[in-house]
Each structure stands twice: as C-alpha cells, then as structure tokens.
Amino acid sequence: MKKNKQLNLYFNDKLIKPKETDYQESRINIVISVFLIFFFIISARLFFLGFDKNVNIYSNTSDKLFYERRDIVDSDNILLAKNTSSYDLILRKNKVKNIDTVLLKAKINFPKLDINSVKSEFKNKEIIILKRNLSPSDYNKVISLGEPSLELSKKEIRVYPQKNLFSHIIGKIDIDNNGISGFEMHHDQELRDKNKILIPIKLSLKANIQYMIHEELTKGVKDFSALGAAAILMQADTGKIISMVSLPDSDGNERKNLKEKKYLSKTTKSLYEMGSVFKTFTIASAIENKVVDKNYLFSDLRQRVYCGKFPIDEYRWDKSKKNLTVEQILVKSSNIGTIEIIKKNGLEKHQEFLENLEIFENPKLEVVELSKPNKNRWGKCNTFTSGFGHGINTTLLQLTRAYASIVNGGELPKATILEDSKIENKRVISQQTSKLMNDMLRANVDSKNKTEGSGRKADINGYYVIGKTGTAQKPSEKEKGYSKEIVNIFASAFPYPKPKYVLTILIDEPKGAPQIWKHSRREAGWNAVYIAGKIIQKIGPSLAINDLDLVKLND
C-alpha cells in the first residue's frame, strides 16, 4: 500500500475507489466464469447426448424369435420336429422363508412332486429343479401361485409332435441341442445353419401314410406274436422313401435310454438273411444275360442236391416241383430250380449281378444308424445258396432299393428321405428284363393264377400288386448254425404293369396265427403277405389322391 503524503483535509477518494471496483469486478467475473463453465459443461453434455446413438434405455427386449435348430417337415409340410420355448420350475433357496409352506403350495399344484427328495436336496443345493418342461396350464399355475421362491426358468426344447411315428428316422438331440441319432445327427450342421434357421428341412416322408403302415404293422406284430417288424414304402423310380417303420419304437419326446437290441432300426441297422426274395435277382440276372426266358423248362429237378458234402433241400418237395419253367420256379419258390438257374447263368455272372445291385455295400441314407452287410468270400456253395437268400445278409433298405430297380424298368435308384434330393439312377437291367420280371412277380400274387403263388393274399382288388416272399431262419446266437426262429419278408410293388411304389415288409420271429388261419403255419405267405395286403388296401386311396395313374387303373 502506498503511503499517503497529503497534509490537508482534502481526501482524494479517487485513489481508494478504483481499488474497491477492481475487487468487486473480479468477484463478479469469478461468479460469471463459474456459471459459464457449468453452462458450457451442461450444454456440451446435452449437445452430445442429442447425437448419442447408443443410448437406448428401453431396448431390454431385443430378442428375436430364432431357435437353435431348423424345423423338419414332411412332404405335406406337417411338422415332424420343432424347437420351442419351455419352462422349468425351480426353487431358489435364498428366497425361501418357510420351506414347508412352499413345498405344500407346490405339492397342491403338482401332486406328483416328491417332497422328501426335494427336502434332502434343499440342504445341499442353492437351486432345485422341481419340474421340467412345464405345460401351459402348469405355467399358469405357477404364475397364479405368486410364490417368490418358485421361479420359472426359460429354455429351448425340441418337440416331436408325431411322437413314435418317426422316431427311428428323425432320431433325437441331447440337452445341448446336438443331434445324437437318426436324421438329427446326420444333418446336424444343416439343421443348425443360422442363415437358414427359418427355413424348414423338407423330407419325402408322408405322416398319414406312415401312420397307416405303423398301425397295420403294430396290429400284425400283435396278431402273429412277433418280436418286431419293419416296412419301407419307396417311390420305385426316384428312390424317395415315403414311409419307413421299425417296431418296436419309442416316443422321441421321452428321454429314455434305449439299450435293448429290439429297439435297433430294422430297416437300416439290423442285418437279415432275406430268403427266397433273392430268387427274383437270380432269375433277373439269368434273363438279362439271355441264358433263360420265363418259359424255359428245367426238367428232372431233384429233392436234394449236394454242394460238396453239404445237402441243399427243396422246400416242401412234391412231384409238381420236378419239371418247372423259370416262372414256376419263382412262383413255387423252388430252391433246386434256382440252383439250376445259377449253374446255367454262371456263378461269376450271378455274383457280379448281386454286387451290381449294391446289396453288400454300405447302405446310404440320411440317418446314422447304418450297417454294412457281412459279405464272405464268394465260394461255390454260398454262391448257390445266395440264389435263394441264404448265407448272405443285407438291410431291408438295400433290398427295397434293389427291388425298385427290378420293377421300375431296370434303374437302381439312390435311396433318400430328402424331398429335394437329386435323383441318381444306375441302370442294372434292361427294360425288357424288367417287364418280364414284373409279369412273373404278378403271377406270384395274382389270385386267379392256377399255380397258387405265395403272395396271393396281397392281391388287393384294383392295385395289381406284384411281389415275392422270403422266409429265412435266423442264425443262432448261442451256437454255430441256425436257430428255429425265422424272419419273413415280402417284397412287393404296385400297380402292375408299371409299378410306382415298392413296399417291403419284414416280420421278425412271427408265430402261427390259428385265430386267423385255423392252422399254425408261419411262412411269409401267412403273415408278411397278409399284412402287406392290409397296408396296400389302406394306403392305396391316399396314394391315389395325388396319383392319376392309380386312379385311371381303377376306372
């Protein structure tokens, strides 16, 4: 501070005033500055908030309805498998005030709940699952209970609305949505393809046909006290499978551990000796090689022939089986006649023909349950017995496919269950041979034929069925050789003369049915053929709806 040198009473207040103004101004400036700083900060914040795209406090449900697996539908767009949301009922320990009250409430609404096991779990676990996969009514019950400790946990499950009907084909998934069997496993990647998640996979199967065959086959298993049965219905020219049933089966919605052998797929996994059905292939090979025609006569056929020291017997030999034409060999199912045909055709040509039909190769289909037939080295004896389907085995699928090639004009189709699958056919016999084979196979089923064929019980009015039966003994599980149990097969097609559908039936260990026939014979003609007839009678009208050829034949 400057020293004031003034001696009079005049005060120079100008010297003091500026000092006071500076002080006040600086205070005001500080206040304004602080205010402006705050103003700018808030303004800047508001300004940036206005352009902030990420602020979206309401977007708590950005869920879109995308499941982890694609739907599977049949050729009529009927659902076979679908993912959906489901809820589990859970009990949260830290929210429980009185466990007895909570459990009492739960027990009233879910009477099957085991209170004791829940109480024992309650001691060790924080979260206890009381009920899995609640139904909509169960869901509503839990909501109306209003108990804070009872919570609903949302999850994704796969539902098979057709239950048992396609369980052997579609297969199952595990709890992590991975396919573990059937089509679900074979097409796992395609079913999980996120780019196509909304597009269902369409199969060539038909739910209504599958149901009808399943129903008749179930009835057949019961009527003939059989261990199981199987059936395949295939489009003869394309190889597309319309129906494929294997019994016994199980509901795909239930989580069962199916370890028993009887649940194996009898269409693609189990291997069987097919019996006399193979005579069709033997004859087709000989006709194709032009060594016989259908009227070629084999005379002086014996009751028994020997291959080395092994005897081969004629089945139910009588004098009428002494002189037989090729057609009669097929209709009367003569084993000795078939061996004579193989001799005439040549063993190697016969072997080559069977291999050309891909009977001994790995079966190909869009499922994982497939077995490769056991093929021994070709010897003289097993070449002879292969002529009537003994000593060699294959799957019903491969038999069906080979049969399709015989009746469809001579082309071996690729078997598939996919609706959009590319058709890949391979010619194995000429159209002329196929036509001759169809004539002979019709003679085996035609009930007006004087030589009563084994397939006559499947001669359903209007459908002109053709086919061949086979009865084979099952190999013994305990010792070398064969058991007394049999497998019966009927490989059929319809409508003659240009069959469009191939139907093969397999009955595993059938017994006689005196309640139907008044006797206890158990060959294929008395069970597999009978069931095939019932099936054709039932599915025929449904197939005819979309098939003008079938309708024309009935006019």
Next chain:
Amino acid sequence: MFKKYLMSFLVLFIGLIGIHFLKNETREIEIRIEKVSKNIFLLQENFETQKIEYSYLSSPERISNLARKYLSNNYIFIIPEKN
C-alpha cells in the same frame, strides 16, 4: 462484440432446446416401437407354439381316433373291379 456472443449463445440454446424436444419425441417413438416389437415377439412365439399344437391336433393318430369315435364304419366304400 457482446451482442455477437449473446446471439451465438441464443442460437446454441434454441438448438439445444430443439434437440431436447427431438430427443423426447424419438424416445416416445422408441417406446412405441419397443412395445410393438414385444407384441410381435409374443405373437411369433404364440404362433410357433400354435404350429406345434396344430400338428398335434391334426396328427393322423388323433384324427383316426376321432373318426373311429364319431364316424360310422361305412363312410368309405370300395368300388368293385369291372371285368
């Protein structure tokens, strides 16, 4: 100079108020969109569940049981073969 600043502040302030209203409107619309999206989601979920329900209701097994129960046995007849 002061007027210049004042004008700038005014413009900025009016702009900020405009943004505020715009933001509010957007927020309202977003809430509405969210509600509609929620509804769409629920409807879709319901629709998917109904698909399963429909396939169960129209399953051949169920139709067959109903036909057995409510239809007479002669509702299908076979035309005899003409020869």
